[in-house]
Amino acid sequence: MNEKAEELNRVEKKDLFASGHRACGGCGQALAARLVHDAAGENTIACVATGCLEVFSSPYPDPSWRIPFLHSLFENPAAVASGVEVAYKALKKGPVNIIAQAGDGSTADIGFQCISGMFERGHNVLYVCYDNEAYMNTGVQRSSFTPYGAWTSTTPMGNKTRKKNLPLIAADHGIPYVATATVDDFKDLQRKVKTALSIEGPKYIHILVPCPLGWGHPGDLTVKICRLAKDTGLFPIFEIIDGKVTNVQKIPVKVPVEEYLKPQGRFRFLFKKGVPTEEVAEIQKIANQNIERFNL
Amino acid sequence: MLKQIEGSQAVADVVALCRPNVISAYPITPQTHIVEDLSVIVGQGKLDAEFVNVESEFSAASVVLGASAAGARTYTATSSQGLLLMAEVIYCISGMRLPIVLTCANRAISAPLSIWNDQQDSMAVRDAGWIQLFAEDNQEAADLHIQAYKIAEQTFLPVMVCMDGFILTHAFEPVDIPEQKQVDDFLPPFKPRHIVDPRWPRGIGLYADPRFYMETRYILHRAMEKSEKTIKEVSADFAKTFGRDSGGFIKTYKLKEADVAIVSMGSVVGTIKDLIDQLEEEGKKVGLLQICSYRPFPRQEIYNILKDKMNIVVLEKCISLGRGGILASDIRWSFPRAEKKDRNISSFIAGLGGRNITSDDLRYMVERVEKEPVELEFLGLKKELISDKDL
Ligand SMILES: Cc1ncc(C[n+]2csc(CCOP(=O)(O)OP(=O)(O)O)c2C)c(N)n1
Ligand SMILES: [Mg+2]
Numbered sequence: 001m002n003e004k005a006e007e008l009n010r011v012e013k014k015d016l017f018a019s020g021h022r023a024c025g026g027c028g029q030a031l032a033a034r035l036v037h038d039a040a041g042e043n044t045i046a047c048v049a050t051g052c053l054e055v056f057s058s059p060y061p062d063p064s065w066r067i068p069f070l071h072s073l074f075e076n077p078a079a080v081a082s083g084v085e086v087a088y089k090a091l092k093k094g095p096v097n098i099i100a101q102a103g104d105g106s107t108a109d110i111g112f113q114c115i116s117g118m119f120e121r122g123h124n125v126l127y128v129c130y131d132n133e134a135y136m137n138t139g140v141q142r143s144s145f146t147p148y149g150a151w152t153s154t155t156p157m158g159n160k161t162r163k164k165n166l167p168l169i170a171a172d173h174g175i176p177y178v179a180t181a182t183v184d185d186f187k188d189l190q191r192k193v194k195t196a197l198s199i200e201g202p203k204y205i206h207i208l209v210p211c212p213l214g215w216g217h218p219g220d221l222t223v224k225i226c227r228l229a230k231d232t233g234l235f236p237i238f239e240i241i242d243g244k245v246t247n248v249q250k251i252p253v254k255v256p257v258e259e260y261l262k263p264q265g266r267f268r269f270l271f272k273k274g275v276p277t278e279e280v281a282e283i284q285k286i287a288n289q290n291i292e293r294f295n296l
Numbered sequence: 297m298l299k300q301i302e303g304s305q306a307v308a309d310v311v312a313l314c315r316p317n318v319i320s321a322y323p324i325t326p327q328t329h330i331v332e333d334l335s336v337i338v339g340q341g342k343l344d345a346e347f348v349n350v351e352s353e354f355s356a357a358s359v360v361l362g363a364s365a366a367g368a369r370t371y372t373a374t375s376s377q378g379l380l381l382m383a384e385v386i387y388c389i390s391g392m393r394l395p396i397v398l399t400c401a402n403r404a405i406s407a408p409l410s411i412w413n414d415q416q417d418s419m420a421v422r423d424a425g426w427i428q429l430f431a432e433d434n435q436e437a438a439d440l441h442i443q444a445y446k447i448a449e450q451t452f453l454p455v456m457v458c459m460d461g462f463i464l465t466h467a468f469e470p471v472d473i474p475e476q477k478q479v480d481d482f483l484p485p486f487k488p489r490h491i492v493d494p495r496w497p498r499g500i501g502l503y504a505d506p507r508f509y510m511e512t513r514y515i516l517h518r519a520m521e522k523s524e525k526t527i528k529e530v531s532a533d534f535a536k537t538f539g540r541d542s543g544g545f546i547k548t549y550k551l552k553e554a555d556v557a558i559v560s561m562g563s564v565v566g567t568i569k570d571l572i573d574q575l576e577e578e579g580k581k582v583g584l585l586q587i588c589s590y591r592p593f594p595r596q597e598i599y600n601i602l603k604d605k606m607n608i609v610v611l612e613k614c615i616s617l618g619r620g621g622i623l624a625s626d627i628r629w630s631f632p633r634a635e636k637k638d639r640n641i642s643s644f645i646a647g648l649g650g651r652n653i654t655s656d657d658l659r660y661m662v663e664r665v666e667k668e669p670v671e672l673e674f675l676g677l678k679k680e681l682i683s684d685k686d687l
Contacts, residue, residue, distance in 0.1 A: 043494045047362065060502040068492040070365055071501035072358065072388050079355035083318065083362025083370075084492060086346035090317035090368055096494060114358065117351035 008191045012038040021064040022056040026219020028209030028226070029053055029103070029130045031183045036128055036207075039190035040097045040197060042067060047081040049102030049111065050074035052137045052211075053130060075111035077102050078118035081125045097197050101128040104145035105135040108164050119173035119202045126196045126203040129166065132211040140214040147234070148286060149279045151266040152214075158269065158279060162286065170204040171240040177203040178240035182226035183210075188249075192239065208235050216265015228260040233287035236294040251296045257284045298472050303434040303464040306471040307373075307399060307457075308333030310438045312343040313479040314445045316397075317368035320348045320359040324378040325411045326461035327401035331373055353378035357385035357398075364394040365500050367491040369445065372396070375461055376403035376417045383421055386454075390425030390516065392501060395448035395455075395486070397441065398426075402562065402613075403461040404649040412650020413461040414613040415562060418590075419622055425516045427451070427523055428591040429543060430561040431459040434469045436588075439534060439542035442479055446530045449486050451523045458590075460563040460613075462650070474538060482537050520592045527589050545594040547586045548601060550576065554583025556662055557605040559598075559627055560612065561587040564646070564653055568611070571658045582662055587623070598630045609642040609665045611658075611675070620672045621645060640669035651676055 016037040023030035033053055037044060045068045048054045054071050057064040072080050081100035088094040100118070102111060107129040118125060134152045135141040142152040144164040151158060171178045177199045181189040189207065196203035208229055212219040229235035230249065234257060237249035258276060261267035261283065270279045290296060301309070307330050311319075319338065321331035338347040346363075350356045353374050360370035374382060379400055389396050400418045404410040418428055427447060431437035437459040444455040459465060490500055504512055524545065531544035541547075549569050551557060558568055565586045572582050585601060587594065602608060610624040619625070624643035631639065642665045647653045657676050664670060 042497075045366075045492045045494065055503065058499055058502045060504050060508055063499040063502055065499055066497055068494055068497045069499040069501075070362065070492045071499075071503075072361055072392070073384055076354065076358035076361075076385065079350065079358030080362035080365075082348065082350075082355070083320070083359035083364075083368075084366040085362075086318050086348055086359070087363035087366035087368035087370075090344075090346040090363075091366070093367075093493075113351060114355050117355050120351070121348065 008194050009187055011186050012041070012190055014038045014041070016042065016044070016066045017057070018064045018066055020062070022059070023052070024213050024219065026212040026222045028183050028211060028222050029132060030056065031222070032130055032189070032207045032209045033057070033101075035183065035186055035189050036099065036101070036193050037067060039193035040099060044097040044099060045070065045084055047077045047084060047098065047100045049077040049106040050137070051103040051106055053101070053103065055137055074106055076114050077106070078111060078114040078125070078127055081127075082118050082121065082123045085123045085125050098125045099128055100125050101130065103136065104129060104131040104133060105143040108144045108166055116173065119170060119175050119204070123202055124200055126193070126205065129204070129206045130209045131206055132209045132214060134211070134214050136211050136214045149267060149270055149283050151269065167204065167206050167240065171243060173202070174243065175202040175204060176242055180206045180208070180235065180237050182208040182230060182235060182237070184223045184226035188237070214266070216268070217263050221263055225260070225263065228255060231255040232257045232260045233291040233296050234260060234283070236290050236296055238294055245294065248294050248296060251291070254291070257287050297475070298470050300468060300470050302329060303437060303459065303467050303469070304329030305333050306434050306438040306473065307441060307459070308337060309473045310441045310479075311371050312337045313474065313476055314442060314483055315343065315369065316345055316371040318346045318348065318360060318363035318370045320350050320356040320372045322350050322353045322356045322374070322378060324353070324375045326403055326413070326465045327373045327375040327378070327399065329465060330399060330401070353381045354385060357382040357389065360396050361385060361389050361392070361394060364396050365392065365492055367486075367488040367493070369486040370396050371398070373399035373401065375401045376405055379417045380405065380420060386421050386426065387424045389454050391512065393452040393489075395452050397444045397448055398454065398456050399441070400456050400458045401461040401465045402458050410649040413463055414648045414650065415458065415460075416614045416648070418456060418458045419614040422591055422622075425453065425520060426591065427453050427455040427520070427527070427589065429455065429457050429589055430587065431457065431464060432563060432565050432586065434464055434467060434471050435540070436542045437464055438471055438473065439538070439540070442474070442483060443530045443534050443543050446483050447523065447526050450526050450530070451519060452489060453519055453523055458562070463563045478537065482534070524589070524592050524594070543588050545589045545597050546601070547588060549584040549586065551583030551585060551601065554581045554605070555607060556582045556665060557585055557602055557608045558582065558662075559585045559587065559608060559610045559623065561590060561623070562613065564611065564613070567653060567655060568658060571655050571662075574655070575659070575662065580662070593626055595630045598627065602630070606638060607640050607665060609644060609661060609670070611644045611646055611661065613647040615645050615648070640665065642670035643672045644670065644675045645672070646675035
């Protein structure tokens with residue numbers, strides 16, 4: 001391996017997002033945040049949205065950040081990060097990594113316009129979405145990233161719509177780099193963060209982060225559930241570089257969606273006395289479509 | 297240099313002289329000409345700044361928030377719906393003590409849609425911890441921007457310069473635009489307190505639980521009160537440097553001898569002064585108290601100046617629906633309770649949604665309060681447009 005590839009593939013542990021935060025045991029988002037910032041390194045500014053990450057990491061007077069942290073509102077980290085970026089340009093400071101980051105509700109719903117604006121204007125900012133598939137901080141309400149069939153506190157009979165496909169929407173803004181990742185593969189996630197930060201312009205990384213509380217699984221299954229999300233085809237892993245889908249992670253052995261659904265309380269009611277309902281077949285269809293579409 | 301220019305151009309010219317590093321822009325009438333003019337100034341290379349065409353006022357405010365937190369001097373402008381869309385960020389900016397300067401080209405609020413002038417928009421965010429300065433004419437609007445940066449950067453409070461939409465923004469008047477050197481001498485480079493910078497990692501915008509939140513509000517309130525001193529000093533300093541009075545806390549016109557004291561703010565004071573002159577010729581003593589700094593509210597000053605006036609009338613272009621005059625409430629509150637008995641403070645709402653405020657309207661208002669106090673009246677209301685079933 002050459003030096004550059006070696007650096008890209010090295011797993012970084014710097015504890016820039018420090019321990020001592022108040023996330024639940026097994027929180028996928030806390031793990032992802034640590035991996036993202038350790039990959040980015042000290043020369044980084046985190047622009048964080050209101051949400052679980054902000055709440056469990058930034059109570060005055062004990063924040064968990066060893067890098068500059070800026071929080072303003074729920075829906076504006078992309079616009080705030082745009083402001084930081086232009087300020088650095090105007091003041092002729094930098095270079096610096098600027099990472100705007102938020103949960104799925106902030107990203108896909110209420111902050112969608114700000115993100116689209118940031119992409120379209122071409123700011124040199126990495127936007128990271130921590131997708132736990134619901135508004136967790138306010139108690140597991142449905143967002144437009146909540147998957148079909150899932151229970152949330154506002155879809156008590158199961159969610160009837162499919163996830164909004166933001167990675168593709170982001171790519172269609174013409175931004176140079178888009179990637180998906182999960183927290184079961186540290187090396188892959190950190191390589192993507194490093195790759196993104198080496199590219200000038202707006203970047204988008206979408207990370208699946210299981211939430212034991214909201215999804216109803218034991219905390220020690222967080223990593224395994226990520227693997228199942230990939231191996232069923234429900235969460236395809238790929239990069240989109242300059243508009244072209246590449247580096248699609250092939251599934252070695254395809255797993256039926258039931259195995260992903262069963263350990264999670266939010267899907268439990270999709271099985272009547274252990275027998276899968278029609279919804280499970282529908283979810284399998286979604287997985288199959290992903291497998292076909294991305295050639296997983 | 298004296299220039300015959302549009303109010304918006306005057307504001308754009310002086311904002312550029314203040315050398316903001318970051319400007320965010322979103323169109324809304326009647327503010328738009330200001331940012332258009334600034335885009336030309338930046339485009340022609342006359343100002344070295346980042347000009348960001350954002351996708352909403354919400355982002356316009358968020359961009360200057362981020363830029364200010366990174367140490368930049370910033371500027372944005374808006375009106376009406378734009379300011380309301382910013383509301384969440386407006387509160388955040390003051391809470392984070394970011395010295396941002398924003399122009400509000402005052403305009404009415406929907407519904408019904410109206411692009412015309414009143415002052416309901418800036419009133420909607422009057423409690424947000426922003427200094428609000430109201431301009432009388434375009435010279436003052438221009439001058440206030442130069443002062444605004446100095447006040448903001450000394451107090452770490454954001455400043456909103458309010459100028460009446462169309463009446464000022466679109467009016468061509470002679471305005472003295474200072475030289476760059478004069479402004480540079482008056483306004484030192486921005487020295488931020490806390491910034492996001494990897495060299496000094498720190499958190500900005502942490503959340504405060506009930507052990508801490510209230511103190512942040514108390515400190516902010518005290519900072520607003522204390523800014524009175526800075527506003528006065530900067531205005532005095534401005535007068536010394538530029539040779540003209542602009543801004544400050546309040547101003548008066550022929551008030552000393554007056555039997556009737558009119559209180560108002562914004563461009564309508566021009567019309568009021570004209571009327572006062574006319575009435576003087578007719579032997580009537582009417583005076584004016586003009587508010588420049590609406591927040592912080594010059595309560596003590598107002599009390600000191602008006603304490604001997606028994607007939608006061610407040611004229612304003614906004615209303616607290618279900619309550620009445622907003623400025624009138626502030627003025628009534630400026631007097632200790634025990635004194636109120638024999639003092640009449642009348643309240644008139646005028647000019648909503650761009651309705652002209654004529655000299656005749658004002659004359660009628662004065663004559664009316666000479667007879668009896670008026671709890672609340674809409675000046676120039678067309679009764680013929682309102683039927684019983686509307687009420
Ligand atoms: C304008 C606004 N609306 C609603 C909220 C309440 N709110 C705070 S966090 C949150 C949920 C966050 O969900 P998400 O973005 O998915 O992040 P998560 O907590 O799941 O990580 C909501 C609804 C808010 N703070 N501001
Ligand atoms: Mg979420």
